Amino acid sequence: MNGFYWLASYPKSGNTWLRLFLESLFLDGDTPDINALQTVGNNAANRYAFDRVLDIASSDLTDDEITCARPRQYEIEAREAQAPMLRKAHDAWRLTPAGEPLFPPGLTLGAVYIVRDPRDVAVSLAHHMNQTIDQSIQRMCDPEAVMERGLRRVPDQLPQLLMSWSQHARSWLEAPVPLLLLKYEDLLADPATHFGSAVQFLQAKAAPDKIAAAVEAVHFERLRAMEESEGFAEKQPGMERFFRRGIAGGWRDSLSSGQIGRIEADHGDMMHRLGYLP
């Protein structure tokens, strides 16, 4: 029996950056092909994986039936895996409608939770979703926010309950699993140290020079240049670019004082807990 490391985050918090770093590391520091990741696994909510493993059409199931069946999918994958698996996850750590954890603790080797200042998330999310910042702020305080709900079409990811930004963070920080908390801002300020701690947590032995090489290979400007020349498969339709600014504190010139006040009012406790507010 093997298990999973969940690479978990609220959207637009550095998850893709971490996965590209790990991909590069597993390629011994080579530049990853951003559109054909080989080693870091799928999204935990990948529809095709669900359909293939459970041999059932998720498009014949209701959202609740899908959520109830996802732990079964992970059990089968864990039984068949030869090595620990990495899965990206945007879902909040939650119970299914049947009352069991969506991400079974018994199959969980650990979770890396990446968090980013919600004021920056609000700006980035607005670009990502092609919506206004006010709509992003609204979404970030919605306890019932669901990603890829599929109200109009069948998305290639299964529906994922995000909850509010604060609830999302709390759900993972308080999940009964080994957890490494990474802050986007720390990854920017000192990538070698903080990506290095992820490497250690994942028990992926790597020499410091390989970590340095991988950090360099996924430097923001290089990812941006790659998107410029080759495109990026994970970019949402209508979105100008995925790798947009890659900075911390960009909210200062992008949010109105009213918007800042709203986010701080909605998420003050969690922002304080994570050091985003004094």
Next chain:
Amino acid sequence: MGDDLILCGWRVRSALALDELLPWQGDDRPADVEILLDFIPKPAEPPIFVLPHSRLWANGDFLLELDDVGSFRVEGGCRVLVEPSENADPSALKAFLLGSVLGVLCHQRGLIPLHASAVHVDGSAILIAGISGAGKSTLAAALGIRGHALAADDVAAIDPNSARLLPAYPQRKLARDVLETLDMGHEGLVTHRTGQAKFRVPALAGFDPAPLPIAAVYILNVSMLAGSVEPERFSAVKAMTMLDKMLYRRAIGRKIQPAQTLFTSIARLAQVAPIYSLHRHKSAPLDELEQLAERIESHVRGCVKPRGRTAA
């Protein structure tokens, strides 16, 4: 019996109302498939293969169980027992009867069910295969608007001996945004499952249950990246790999059908019909759908010589 129905060319006798199927108009043979509403007995033998929703026994019998919908036992490719759950939505029963159960019936009968939609083009069928959400039904509907009648939606049953498609039943499932783009409206339509974005849309015009030769199979691949706009033909080996990947209810099917039989059936299909990869750009607006449909139409008429047509 006057109320029998036709599905994939089989004479079907159903205790469950299936108004999407056409009435049987063939000979007076006994029913090929019987669908009964009944209590499903617990078999004494343990199953040989178990998945969360599915069980398979050594004799090929299959059981599908969904808590709030019901249980379906499929036996010998000819008998289906349906035991609805309490307060089951009859519409939900149909989703599995005409989906998973249909796929398993095909496997039990030695047919090849592909995860594909199919339309008529010049007396043959073209198949559009792909994973869930690839846009199979959508492209088939766009071809429908160009006059190409539906032959199968989502599950395409192929007889490996004749390498012909057995048209299933005249209904497609389309998402709300596709209905709007194609000006089809969704008033009065039933959703596939409660709360879903997909609606069941009748597609009676031109539906013909007679088996069809297969002119081409397109494997639809959705990508965010720009791919070739022209379909690319797979090599023989790759074509077989792709067809195998597109098997409907693949895990169960590979336990029901002997590996050698499946291999031979897929090889025969790959020999008879050219298999192409077709890229669809994910962020392309739906109104480019008509262009894609037009391109497929001219591709199949230009590159592929359907059987029965002589070269000019």
